[in-house]
Amino acid sequence: MEHPIDHYWQLRLTDLKETLEGNNFEVFIAGNAVDAGHLVLEKILPKTGARRISWGGSMTFIATGLHDALKGMQNLEILDTFNKSLAPQEALELRRQSLLADLFITGTNAVTETGELVNLDMTGNRVAGITFGPRHVVILVGRNKIVPDLEAAMSRIKEYAAPANAMRLDKKTPCARTSVCEECKAPDRICNTWTITQKSFPKGRVKVVLINESLGL
Numbered sequence: 001m002e003h004p005i006d007h008y009w010q011l012r013l014t015d016l017k018e019t020l021e022g023n024n025f026e027v028f029i030a031g032n033a034v035d036a037g038h039l040v041l042e043k044i045l046p047k048t049g050a051r052r053i054s055w056g057g058s059m060t061f062i063a064t065g066l067h068d069a070l071k072g073m074q075n076l077e078i079l080d081t082f083n084k085s086l087a088p089q090e091a092l093e094l095r096r097q098s099l100l101a102d103l104f105i106t107g108t109n110a111v112t113e114t115g116e117l118v119n120l121d122m123t124g125n126r127v128a129g130i131t132f133g134p135r136h137v138v139i140l141v142g143r144n145k146i147v148p149d150l151e152a153a154m155s156r157i158k159e160y161a162a163p164a165n166a167m168r169l170d171k172k173t174p175c176a177r178t179s180v181c182e183e184c185k186a187p188d189r190i191c192n193t194w195t196i197t198q199k200s201f202p203k204g205r206v207k208v209v210l211i212n213e214s215l216g217l
C-alpha cells in the first residue's frame with residue numbers, strides 16, 4: 001500500500017466525521033492544510049453567504065493560507081484580529097466586533113473521539129466566537145488534535161498545548177520556563193476559560209474541517 005499512514009488517518013478521520021455529525025456539526029475532510037484552505041474558500045464560504053469575516057488565534061488557520069487569501073478578497077469585510085500594528089485597545093475592540101461576524105474561523109485545542117471540541121483560552125475571544133455570536137463558525141483541525149475522551153483532551157491541553165503556546169507567545173509563566181504547568185497565578189497566565197462544545201446549536205452552525213496532517217499545537 002502507498003502512503004499507509006495517510007490511509008490510516010483517513011479511516012480515523014472518517015470515523016470521527018460520523019461521530020461529529022451525530023453531534024450536529026457539519027464536517028468536511030481535507031487531505032492537507034492547503035486543501036483545507038481551498039475547501040473553505042470554494043465550498044464553505046459561498047454556502048454561508050458570509051460578507052463579514054473574522055478569526056481567532058490559530059496556527060492551523062495560518063497554515064491553510066486562508067489568512068492571506070481572505071485579506072486579499074474584494075467585497076468582503078475582514079476584521080483582522082491578527083493585525084499586529086493595532087494598539088492594544090483597538091485590537092480588543094476588533095475582537096469584540098468579530099463576535100458579530102457572519103463567519104468566524106479558528107482552530108481547536110483538542111477534539112475527542114466522542115465528538116466534542118475542547119478549548120482553553122487566555123482572552124476568551126476564540127471560545128466566545130465558537131460558542132455564540134458569529135452566524136457560522138469553521139474549526140480547522142489537524143489530525144494531531146484527536147484524543148480519546150474529555151480527560152485526555154484536558155491532559156493534552158495542560159501538559160502540552162498550553163506550555164508550548166506560552167513558549168510560542170513569549171509569556172512569562174512557569175510552564176514557559178520548565179514545560180510543566182504549575183497552575184500559576186502569573187499575570188501572563190494563558191489558561192483562563194475552558195469550553196467543551198458538545199454539540200453544534202443550531203445544527204450545522206459549527207463546521208469542522210478535519211485535516212489529514214499534523215498542524216498547530
Ligand code: SF4
Pocket residue numbers: 158162163166173174175176180181182183184185186188189190191
Ligand atoms: S496555568 Fe500557568 S503554568 Fe499552567 S499551563 Fe497555564 S500559563 Fe502555564
